Amino acid sequence: MRESEWRTRPLDDELGEALRAELFTWPGVTVRPMMGTLGFWRGKRMLGCYVNRDLSKRKPPWLNLPGEPTLVYIRLREDDAARALRRPSVAPARLGGRAWVEIPLASRANLEEAVRWFGIAYEHAPRIANQGE
DSSP, X not given: OOHHHHHHSOOSOHHHHHHHHHHTTSTTEEEEEETTEEEEEEXXXXXXXXXXXXXXXXXXXXXXXXXXOOEEEEEOOHHHHHXXXXXXXXXXXXXXXXXXXXXXXXXXXHHHHHHHHHXXXXXXXOOOTTOOO
């Protein structure tokens, strides 16, 4: 599926649709399907992803479980991740990896929390050696 199709593919998830719509208003944000998720990118930097088991044919253990809300994983700098993890709706991402956090899209408040941390990821992308940017 091409990026343009993922930009408009119905997600059957009101909060996921709102997240995607918000992120697409930010300059330079693109989406790529990745292992049953929608990965959000700013240039060559992955900001995070929308994780809904209905998007994946396979069901790896890091997807939301049946009956769980959709998840978002957000890639932050380590200091930002430490701050995020002090918030009640933020947990270490079951995906693993340093400085990745997870927020369930269970409410409007959680959506706002996710947008806030995506904004921090957008403005303060993690520093990675040999990233080329």
